[in-house]
Amino acid sequence: MGAPRPAQRQYLDVPFAEKDQAKALGARWDPAARRWWSPPAAAAALQQWAARPEIPELLPGEDRTFGSGLFTDLVPSSCWFSNVRSCVAAGVEWERLRRMLLARAGRRCEICGRGEDRAVQRWLEAHERWAYDEQAGVQSLRRLIIVCSDCHRSTHYGLASVQGRGEEAFAHLCAVTGMSVAQADAHIEEAFALWRRRNLRAWALDLSILTDAGIAMAPPPDRDQRPALAEQRLGEQRAAEQRGVEYQPREPHPDAARPWVSPPVPRPDRAQAAAESAATEPAAPVAPRRWWQRGR
Template structure:
C-alpha cells in the first residue's frame, strides 16, 4: 500500500484519501490548500502550485509536513487516536434560530465573511474543496458551563456540504442528510458504527447545553472593527 509521510514520522494511507462518490471535493489528484494572498510567495517557495480555477494546491504525493500550516484539516496530522476533523454543532436549543448574520449590519457581515474567505484562500478549511461552487462562513462557539458564557471563537470558511455537516437538522430538512453523513464519515475516517456513536455524543451534549440559558460574548468581533 502506498503511504505518505506525516510529521513526525507518522504515516497516512493514500487509501484513506479516497472520497465517496456522494461527497467528492474538486479533485482526487491534488490537495487544495488554504493559502491567504499574503502567504502566496511563501507557499510557492515551499513547492506549492497555483492554477486559475484550481487555486493553491499540492500533489497528493507531496511531503505534507512542508505544507502543514496551509493544509485543510482533513490532511493535517490529528494525533493518536485522531481527533475529528469536523463535528456537528452542539448549539443549545435556545439559540437555534439565532445567527451572527442577523445580529450585524449587511456591511459588517460582508466585511467579516469576506475576510474569512480570504484568510482561507477561498477554500474549505475542513475538506479542501474550492466551494461546490462557493464558500460559506460558519460561526464557531465555545460554552463555559461555569460562567454560562457562549463565546464566539472564530469564523470558519466551509464549503456548503461541510457547512451542512455542522447543521444536521437543516441538512435533514432539505433532503441532503445522506450526503452530509457521507462527508462526516470521510472527513473523520469513521465507519457506520463510529458515526452512530459520535452523533449520539453530540446529541447528548446538545441536550445538556439546552438545560440552561446562555449569555453571548461577541468580543471576537472587535478584532475586525465590529463593536
C-alpha cells in the same frame, strides 16, 4: 486612457442586495478580486459605497487553532440565530467580514480543502466555533472559519435532515473524517446528548471578537418570530437550490451597532425545534438519522 490597473482601483463595499444599483451608477466588477470598483468619473455617484478599513485577519482574542476538523456541532436553543450571518449587521459590515474570511482561507474550505464549485452547488460559507463556560453560562465565539456547503451540512446535521439531505450529510461526515457508519452514529448521538444537556439552561452570548474589531452587530429575531422566519428561510434555500444559485438570506432586522445577549427562554418541544432548525445556519435539535430508523 484604459481602465486603472487593479492596484490603482478604488474598490467599493457593495452589499449583494445593492449590486444592481451600484452597477447602474457606474460601478464595475473585478472578477479576479471578486469586488466592485469605481471608475474615476463615477466616484461621486458611488461615494455611498466607499470602502471602509479592512478587518484584521486575526480578530481580537480569536484562537485560530480552536475547533479543528469536521464534527457535528449543535447550538443550544437559547442561542439559535446566533450564527455569524445573523449576528453581523447586514450590508457593508457583512461584506467586509466575509471578504476577510475568504481571503485568509485562500477561498478554500478550512476542513476539506475544496473550493467553490457552482456546477455542483458547492458554496463557501462562514461558520462559528463556540466555547462554553458551564459555570458562568456563557457561550463565547472563539473562532470563525470558512467551510464548504457540504462540510457545513454535516456540521449542522439536524438542519440537513429537515432539508431532506441527512443521508448526504452523514456520508460526507464519514468520507472526510474516515469514521465508520457505527462510529458516525455514535458521534452524532453524543452530539445530541450534549445538546440536550446544554439546552437545559439559557446561555449568554460573548461576541467580543467581533465587537472588539469594531464590527457592527444586529439583534437576533424575537423568539416568537423565529418559527415563521425559519419556515421562510427553508423555502428560500430550497428555491435557491432549484435555481442552482447560492442562497443569500434576507436580513430580518436593520443594521444595529450594539451587541446583544439572548434572554432566558424555555426549552422548546421537538415540533418547534424542527421548525426553528430551518434557519440559515443554527444547529438543528432534531433526532439523528438512525434514531429515526430505530423508532426513538
